[in-house]
Amino acid sequence: MAARTGSRMMRRKQLPDQAFRLATGFGAATIPAVVAAVGAMLTAGATTALLRWGPTFLWRSQWDAVHGEFGAWSALVGTLVSAFLALALAIPLALGVAVFLTELAPRWLAGPASLAVELMAAVPSIIYGMWGLFVLAPFLSEHAQPLLQRTLGWLPFFQGAPTGIGMFTAALVLALMVVPYIAAIARDLFTMVPPQVKEAAMGLGATRWEVVRAVVLPHTRIGLVGAVILGLGRALGETMAVTFVIGNSHRLSPSLFAASGTIASTLANEFTEATDELHLSALMALGLVLFAMTFAILALGRLLVGRTSAQGGGA
Amino acid sequence: MNASISANWLPRFAFCIALSLVAFGCKPKPVGGHKLRPGAAAPRNTANVMPSRAVHGILGAGATFPYPIYARWAHDYHQKAGLEVNYQSIGSGGGIRQIKAKTVDFGASDAPLKVEELKEAGLVQFPMVMGAVVPAVHLEGLKGLLTLDGATLAGLYLGAIKMWNDPKIAALNPGVTLPATAVTPVYRADGSGTTWLFTNYLSKISPQWQQQVGNDKSVSWPTGVGGKGNEGVAAYVQRVDGSIGYVELAYAVQNALTVAQLVNAAGRAVSASMPSVQAAAATADWIGTPGMGVVLTNATGAEAWPIAGASFILLHKDQIDPAKILAILRFFDDAYKTGAEAARALHYVPMPPAVVEIVESTWTTAITVGGRAVWPPAPAAE
Numbered sequence: 001m002a003a004r005t006g007s008r009m010m011r012r013k014q015l016p017d018q019a020f021r022l023a024t025g026f027g028a029a030t031i032p033a034v035v036a037a038v039g040a041m042l043t044a045g046a047t048t049a050l051l052r053w054g055p056t057f058l059w060r061s062q063w064d065a066v067h068g069e070f071g072a073w074s075a076l077v078g079t080l081v082s083a084f085l086a087l088a089l090a091i092p093l094a095l096g097v098a099v100f101l102t103e104l105a106p107r108w109l110a111g112p113a114s115l116a117v118e119l120m121a122a123v124p125s126i127i128y129g130m131w132g133l134f135v136l137a138p139f140l141s142e143h144a145q146p147l148l149q150r151t152l153g154w155l156p157f158f159q160g161a162p163t164g165i166g167m168f169t170a171a172l173v174l175a176l177m178v179v180p181y182i183a184a185i186a187r188d189l190f191t192m193v194p195p196q197v198k199e200a201a202m203g204l205g206a207t208r209w210e211v212v213r214a215v216v217l218p219h220t221r222i223g224l225v226g227a228v229i230l231g232l233g234r235a236l237g238e239t240m241a242v243t244f245v246i247g248n249s250h251r252l253s254p255s256l257f258a259a260s261g262t263i264a265s266t267l268a269n270e271f272t273e274a275t276d277e278l279h280l281s282a283l284m285a286l287g288l289v290l291f292a293m294t295f296a297i298l299a300l301g302r303l304l305v306g307r308t309s310a311q312g313g314g315a
Numbered sequence: 316m317n318a319s320i321s322a323n324w325l326p327r328f329a330f331c332i333a334l335s336l337v338a339f340g341c342k343p344k345p346v347g348g349h350k351l352r353p354g355a356a357a358p359r360n361t362a363n364v365m366p367s368r369a370v371h372g373i374l375g376a377g378a379t380f381p382y383p384i385y386a387r388w389a390h391d392y393h394q395k396a397g398l399e400v401n402y403q404s405i406g407s408g409g410g411i412r413q414i415k416a417k418t419v420d421f422g423a424s425d426a427p428l429k430v431e432e433l434k435e436a437g438l439v440q441f442p443m444v445m446g447a448v449v450p451a452v453h454l455e456g457l458k459g460l461l462t463l464d465g466a467t468l469a470g471l472y473l474g475a476i477k478m479w480n481d482p483k484i485a486a487l488n489p490g491v492t493l494p495a496t497a498v499t500p501v502y503r504a505d506g507s508g509t510t511w512l513f514t515n516y517l518s519k520i521s522p523q524w525q526q527q528v529g530n531d532k533s534v535s536w537p538t539g540v541g542g543k544g545n546e547g548v549a550a551y552v553q554r555v556d557g558s559i560g561y562v563e564l565a566y567a568v569q570n571a572l573t574v575a576q577l578v579n580a581a582g583r584a585v586s587a588s589m590p591s592v593q594a595a596a597a598t599a600d601w602i603g604t605p606g607m608g609v610v611l612t613n614a615t616g617a618e619a620w621p622i623a624g625a626s627f628i629l630l631h632k633d634q635i636d637p638a639k640i641l642a643i644l645r646f647f648d649d650a651y652k653t654g655a656e657a658a659r660a661l662h663y664v665p666m667p668p669a670v671v672e673i674v675e676s677t678w679t680t681a682i683t684v685g686g687r688a689v690w691p692p693a694p695a696a697e
Contacts, residue, residue, distance in 0.1 A: 065534060138554065248540070271408075273532045
């Protein structure tokens, strides 16, 4: 039977297959095309600024539209500091949430709590910004920042008036925005750890903590790196929430209580009213820097995941 | 088995075709109901205003500051004349770019364009409505009305005056209790016409400001924190004790902010209000200023509020479609002549009739279709 109808069946099978391949191939091709187009557009727009300053644009720290002096340094530092500070706060919190939900929480609590974590990821960023400005900033200004200044006030990071607006608040808000991303993925990863492995560890007399540390975390570390990178991507590009609370300044200060700025917040603030050719070009160049930086960090993340998975396979 | 395949492949195939059609965006179906029919935009209520039948809408883009009043005028005009005016408040920069690229019918800018730039792009510029910028303060323990002048305002924003009980402020405020609170200046983080006016005033008053910071829509602030938009500045000011910010008059009135008095060029302390802004407008030289780019900061009138300015409309001088440009000018004419009440209700200051006359005579001389003037419209043209 197969021999007789084989060729007809093949043809019948091929047609939808080819259409499907074409359709999905087209979809897949649009992604690199769009990325390339964005890169090309940013580069074209940034030409004036790049020709003027070249690579020094990266470490020039002035940003002065009146005198036509532009440099990415303060925004670049602000972006990196806010994103990594946020990650440093978010990672332990998110992992704690995920471990609690999968290993410790009673069933009646785990369901609603997981849902709440997912809901947190769905809240629009402007809501975080408004909450940060109207709720978190007053609280920090009246309680948390004075406390930090009383106890650790000798450090350069906690200088200046505790206004509740600045890098400190921005990093906290960012951390809260990143937590659900990392926590949701980590929870899914932890539930996928084979129960036999955990039971075996417990059978050997391991405590809950030892199981998490010696079995669950090593088993899922590749995925966890991916989750962290996803969170970092969000923190780097976050615009509205940061713009609300960071104080929007181009001055560099070691103090986390001082107003600062990120690349995304600078673009959000200045793009609409930038009439000067050079100003506009500098903003485009800033966008290009963020684009390249995000790209580099994601690539690095991929590399890390690849390396750990190779090690994991070998072990 | 064979039968089951034949039964299954058809819907699958159809699905794939549909998917690829969607992916390639094949054959966009004509969308009904949006076709331009002659007479579709015919006036519902034929008063004196009657747009040409071929014009079914005007598109403008630009400054955010006058957006509420432009939107109001557009709404009123639509009710009256049936013509849709769509104004997009994308920012002055965007408005200027779009009118230069001719993607919109008119542009709007908070800061006047320079004459060379107007000439180069073939644009004509005229003031549409005026507004004022006011300093809002939040100072717990302040008793009495705070008065500042240009020099102290510059000192506060330069970081030279650090405490509210500074002798320079105390000298301007005899009988007012000033607390020993640290000053936190709040500025607009986004580029804005409001910042342009504010820094223009400070540049005129303070040589140090002029040299160190200068005048633009966004500047390099020596100190302080930046909020996004009027609402961002107001939120920071309400948040931080000892802060001072600058916002539009309309915004300060609507949100009942504590506004300081300013000592003007005539040496008198004045409060920001409709009459004090009009007093500033009265002293301006609208005819003598090239491109009508009048800036009303540090005006000389005895009652003049020192930080005020107009928002401007940009049109191409050389127009193609006489019906379209006539419809646009009719809208602005109607806004000038009948829109003053709406403007005052929103705390904008309407242009005085004398200035409107100057603007409309500029339309006659500057705006042409194929070399012929289009304004004022001939009575028999309809």
